[in-house]
Amino acid sequence: MINYELVHALCTAKGISGDETAVRSLILNEIKDYADWRVDALGNILVHKKGKSPAKARLMLSAHMDEVxxxxxxxxxxxxxxxxxxxxxxxxxxxxxxxxxxxxxxxxxxxxxxxxxxxxxxxxxxxxxxxxxxxxxxxxxxxxxxxxxxxxxxxxDAPFLQNEYSLNAKAIDDRFGCYVMIELIKSDLEYDADFAFVVQQEVKGLKDGKYTVAVSTQGGGGQSKYELFIIGDNGEKKTAPITDNGWNKWQTVEIKDVIVKNGKATIGVEMQANAGNWGSMDNFEFYLQQ
Amino acid sequence: MNLESVLFELCSAHGVSGSESAVFEVVKKHLKTETHVTGSSLTASAL
Amino acid sequence: MITGINDEGFVKIDKVGGVDARVLQDTVLVSENGLYGTVCCLPPHLTDGNEDKATPLAKTWVDFGLPAEEVKRQLRLGDTLTFAAKPQKLLGDKITSPALDDRCGVAALLRAAELIDTEAYKVILLFSAQEETYGTGAKTGAFAFDLDEAVAVDVSFASQPDVSGQYGKIELGKGPMICFSSVMDRRMSQKLTEVAKEKNIPYQLEPIAGATGTNGDHIAVSKSGVKAAVVSVPQRYMHTPCEVISFADVENTARLLAAYINCGGAFRD
Structure with a gap:
């Protein structure tokens, strides 16, 4: 049974990239009593849901809260x-x-x-x-x-229309993904699972060439997965691991020589974390190498 | 007559050229005088 | 108008009147029996690189989100679709809606009927059909009566960032536009201007060298000819789902029409 009222609330909430507050509040309101969660420096909601037993392999599900x-x-x-x-x-x-x-x-x-x-x-x-x-x-x-x-x-400002067979609304990308994750978080799971409601940026209009993406971080470390990533226009993903090692010990991680050919790339940070991990990200850089 | 709400009602009615009947219904609602169908259009006396 | 339904249930359309193809992509349309459909558009991720040009109508499809049998059951070839966007208020007294062209003219007539208070004229209100295609409603409507005079009430162009020249000087909220045209009666246009000044009704002038493109053109040549004038409500973004007017201009258009009629018009003296 799909909870259309929640889907409606998610799709009609306004939250473009970088301004996701309303969506974040809506999601937190739904999940806060069902799992451990925290919000990181960029605004991602990171959730750890305890299942009936611990899992052998770590799986992260992620959906993005922002809309174009x-x-x-x-x-x-x-x-x-x-x-x-x-x-x-x-x-x-x-x-x-x-x-x-x-x-x-x-x-x-x-x-x-x-x-x-x-x-x-x-x-x-x-x-x-x-x-x-x-x-x-x-x-x-x-x-x-x-x-x-x-x-x-x-x-x-789009209407939310539904009939027996389909839904017609803005931001189904990716609020419906958020909805699916909310439903999972609210149910009883077999295994521990981590969920990330992420923010990420699609950048367009780029000149062809080789690019560098970089981010500076500091923090307590301990995340099971923490990496900078960039997806070029051919769908190829390059990553660089980030390891924090203490308060105010800033370091910069970068990925160089990423070929951008059709004007588009997606840059971001992916993290699987546990309740208690802390840190911050700053100075995101993305530039054409000279 | 609340002109603004009548205008909103008129704008919300389906009235593609050749299929104006819904708009005519709104007009009839808000005219005190009797209306007549003249060809494909609607006419009425002002007074 | 619906001109085809394919095996997947996507609907083919053609324009009725001067539809602007640039505003169709991803736009919600609605049928006379209340079915909502969205005009298909390519996701940017799969772009064909043709962002700079509007998709031609011949390549335009509408998605009603229903299986093909349902579409064929609920819609028929020849059914018409309009923009689904609902009227909305903007800042000030501005209103945005599809079909303000010419529902605000209709509203002005309904209001004028309330304000007309004279036996000087027998006034007939014509709510004409089919203006956007061939003006046929006005042709037959006018022919049905022995008219001395006629005023066509339509919308015309107001200034917006991409409109310059003569229409760059017309502004929303500055009053109805009184048309001076080679096919309209100059004395009527002149009298409308005088009446507006006398009654402190704001107005703007719209000189049109040729035909006006309104019902006025057809009514003027009805039977052996009718003295005609055109008064227009200034409007932005004509023929789109987001037409914009100032509400005061509708009220003032009604006042101007009523004032012209109540004073006996241009030919009393």
């Missing part, structure tokens, strides 16, 4: 919001869509030049990010900045 969205990058003198993508979005889906902006979920729409006024190719062209804008109905920059701000997260 947009970020407000500028507010024009006339009160329109300029934006860029957070995560991978095909621009064809943006013109004419309703969105919500910022923590107060201010409604807005992604406007487009009326087709009647378009000349030649314009009527079939999807504008570049630099040409697109969100209209929240403000008459001036001043009026807009009263309710929204630079860097505000923008989510799709």
């Amino acid at each position: 969205g947009l970020m407000v990058t500028d507010i024009t003198a006339d009160g329109f919001l300029k934006f860029d993508e957070v995560g991978g979005i095909d621009r064809r889906v943006l013109p004419g869509k309703a969105v919500t902006v910022g923590k107060n979920h201010i409604p807005g729409v992604i406007g487009v030049k009326p087709i009647h006024l378009c000349k030649g190719e314009e009527a079939q062209s999807i504008p570049a990010y630099s040409e697109m804008y969100i209209d929240i109905g403000a008459d001036s920059q001043e009026q807009a900045t009263e309710v929204v701000g630079y860097g505000d997260s923008v989510c799709y």
